Amino acid sequence: MAQQAIEIPGQLESRIQSLAASAPTQPWLNNTEKELLKTEIKQLLKENNAQLVAHYYVDDDLQALAEETGGTVADSLEMANFGAQSDADMLVVCGVRFMGETSKMLSPEKTVLMPDLDATCSLDVGCPADEFAKFCAQHPDRTVLVYANTSAEVKAIADWVVTSGNALQIVRHLKEKGEKLIWAPDRHLGHWIQKETGIDMIRWQGHCIVHDEFKTFELQRLKKQHPKAKILVHPESPADVVDVADVVGSTKVLLGAVTSMPDKEFIVATDYGIFYKMQQMAPGKKLYIAPTGSKTQSCNSCAHCPWMAMNGLQNLRDCLKNRSGEVFVEEQVRIKALRSLERMLDFSRQAGLVKVAS
Ligand code: SF4
Numbered sequence: 001m002a003q004q005a006i007e008i009p010g011q012l013e014s015r016i017q018s019l020a021a022s023a024p025t026q027p028w029l030n031n032t033e034k035e036l037l038k039t040e041i042k043q044l045l046k047e048n049n050a051q052l053v054a055h056y057y058v059d060d061d062l063q064a065l066a067e068e069t070g071g072t073v074a075d076s077l078e079m080a081n082f083g084a085q086s087d088a089d090m091l092v093v094c095g096v097r098f099m100g101e102t103s104k105m106l107s108p109e110k111t112v113l114m115p116d117l118d119a120t121c122s123l124d125v126g127c128p129a130d131e132f133a134k135f136c137a138q139h140p141d142r143t144v145l146v147y148a149n150t151s152a153e154v155k156a157i158a159d160w161v162v163t164s165g166n167a168l169q170i171v172r173h174l175k176e177k178g179e180k181l182i183w184a185p186d187r188h189l190g191h192w193i194q195k196e197t198g199i200d201m202i203r204w205q206g207h208c209i210v211h212d213e214f215k216t217f218e219l220q221r222l223k224k225q226h227p228k229a230k231i232l233v234h235p236e237s238p239a240d241v242v243d244v245a246d247v248v249g250s251t252k253v254l255l256g257a258v259t260s261m262p263d264k265e266f267i268v269a270t271d272y273g274i275f276y277k278m279q280q281m282a283p284g285k286k287l288y289i290a291p292t293g294s295k296t297q298s299c300n301s302c303a304h305c306p307w308m309a310m311n312g313l314q315n316l317r318d319c320l321k322n323r324s325g326e327v328f329v330e331e332q333v334r335i336k337a338l339r340s341l342e343r344m345l346d347f348s349r350q351a352g353l354v355k356v357a358s
Contacts, residue, residue: 126182
């Protein structure tokens with residue numbers, strides 16, 4: 001069974017590091033400034049019949065605002081589903097670029113804005129469409145499965161798009177049909193899917209700069225300090241970190257674990273933006289951020305995505321006020337990418353993995 005892994009070139013790695021290091025941070029705001037901005041944003045949302053679609057990893061204020069104003073706070077699967085089923089005229093996506101593109105592709109009639117169009121993702125940057133197309137052309141007998149964290153152009157090459165919330169179910173379905181896969185771009189998620197399903201898979205070697213930094217040694221040290229804590233791990237983390245987890249899964253699965261398990265303490269190996277929702281859903285529980293570095297390792301992310309952190313109240317207000325940060329996807333690309341995206345959403349709705357609008 002093929003389990004070949006395709007290395008990404010060194011210059012792409014340097015580009016990812018340089019983009020992460022230069023991602024701008026949002027200005028610090030006092031409470032009065034925050035309240036004024038929130039009031040203005042609420043008014044602008046009403047005037048534009050707009051809804052906020054926010055990811056679990058963005059700033060707490062943005063998550064709270066999305067909830068207060070009838071938008072959503074969700075993982076990338078539910079974000080895509082929510083936007084597609086929304087009857088708003090405008091979607092304002094607080095997250096990273098591929099999330100805005102996905103919303104636009106599923107809702108071309110809506111205006112889709114983002115606070116900062118430069119908010120990218122190391123997985124997206126690490127999988128350029130031209131390189132990936134060449135690679136796929138060498139394996140025409142394989143079904144092409146890509147993670148949602150990819151550009152519209154990569155989705156246009158794919159047969160299926162998946163998220164961490166539906167990858168196992170979709171891959172098991174493909175395995176039953178006897179299909180062999182090309183997987184891109186996250187190497188750790190691909191390894192985990194392959195291990196869980198046993199499918200024949202060739203993997204691209206991209207990585208998430210946040211999850212790639214979690215360290216087993218440090219995690220075990222924290223566990224010694226909190227022996228009763230259960231370890232929750234997102235599968236974009238390295239295999240040795242996944243191996244020490246009590247629960248492995250998407251952000252939705254990890255949120256479900258904190259609320260449904262009787263345990264009182266959890267060590268969480270994913271972006272700490274999720275703590276807002278975890279504390280809200282399970283207020284009595286103690287949460288510890290999984291360590292990202294040790295004396296021998298460098299910490300690039302400190303458990304928070306530098307591109308998710310580019311979303312703030314000020315640039316959210318600005319994009320609504322000026323109608324800036326609009327997302328466009330070339331129509332030919334959109335039509336091709338839509339096949340793989342709709343396949344994913346149809347499967348997820350039939351499998352009860354996402355809400356279906358009544
Ligand atoms: S946390 Fe990782 S996977 Fe998510 S947007 Fe940031 S770099 Fe991409």
